[in-house]
Amino acid sequence: MSWELIAVLAAITYGSRIAALVLLPSMPRDIRRVLDRMPPALFAGLAAHSLVIPGVGLVETPVLAATAGAIVVSPLRSLPICLLAGIAAYFVWGMIA
């Protein structure tokens, strides 16, 4: 690892952040409606994504238990409660298993 590589990676990362937030022109209404529908699907997709190890399969059961704990309380629509429930489920599973 070198400072030059860090600079390149930082430029790529910041460039991707700035591209849409600053450089993107005003979009047609229909496209904005599609984008407005994306966040929950994107986060659910990322949750599922973090449960799969490419070429191996699903992650270990305590991680699945934590995810299930968060899903159970998700109708409450509270991030802190989801985090606490997930952590609690992780440790409860550890005590049971």
Added chain:
Amino acid sequence: MTNNGPNGPACHPRPDEYEPTPSSAPLGLRGQGGLLVAAAPLAGAIGVFGLIFGAAADVQMDIVLAVGMSAFIFSGTLQFAILGLLASSAGVAAIVLTALALNTRHLVLGAVLRPRVEGSPMRRAFLAWFLLDESFGLAVASGRRATFVLFASGIVFFTAWVLGTLLGALGARLVEVEGLAAALFPVLFVGLTAITVRRRDGVIRALAAAALVLVAGSAVPELHAFVPIIASLAVALPERRGA
């Protein structure tokens, strides 16, 4: 969907002035104190990630480089991926390609957030620094206060990430919670799904996206990094009947 603006239900945007759906302010996001309540556990989780990253990076680089990575790249997903690549002696090209692939989701996050973030291009360029999954989720859930939420939560998360990295690189260890770190990612994303979903069709889209990722991610591991974006776009395209 309602379009009740500050002047009440009679204030409708013109068809070409589409307004993102305001949030119903889920628990933990009411007022500035509420923002802290929502951001604090996330900052704690990010701090723990940072600590684990700092400890893991200690094997492959010195403290200054590790903290510099966190300060200048400020992306846990990418930084952990880089550590994995360095451990497997991957070349610069592989690292750069990984960065390009993992960062594509920022394009989607920025595009979604763009109508909600006000101000000059310079101001938005500054705010772009704080565009993370976590700050994005809080900003989208906060509706019209997205600019403030992105800035305030971004500063807190940046501090937690860099400080955690420094402590980890200095030798701090949290052996008992290191196993928990792997569980925090999906839990965090489930929570972010919960606060950004607004209607029943949103729940259906979220479940469909998750199912698509599980199937496609296992079937086509080469596309693993892109699958969440492709899946979320695919399920967001169909218009709700009567919308």
